[in-house]
Amino acid sequence: MYIAMNRFRVVPGYEEAFEAIWRGRQGRLAELPGYVEFHMLKGPKAEDHTLYASHTVWETFEDFQAWTKSEQFRAAHAKAGENRGKVEYLTGPHFEGFEVIIHEDKNGIRADVAA
Secondary structure, eight states: OEEEEEEEEEOTTOHHHHHHHHHHSOOOGGGSTTEEEEEEEEEEEOSSOEEEEEEEEESSHHHHHHHHTSHHHHHHHTTGGGGBTTBOBSSOOEEEEEEOOEEEOTTOOEEEOOO
């Protein structure tokens, strides 16, 4: 299992616009093999930003890589330029990728995942 996250530091006053952009995006993830789930997370507010993170779960790192090279990825990001000026960020998105080594389900069943 692989988790891909992008962290966004949104300048105060632009949170509503940021959330509207994400709510309005057409989801194309489910069209790809290995896609498990997506979450847009809203984190704590600091004086100079509100933290957000997009969070996708994939069956494998290879499935995630295939997404980044797919037509669906290009289509999902094609309108990114149209949003310039609608939202102000402290910095660009910060990517973090994680290989899951231990997984525990809602029943408390735990499994080592790493090979």
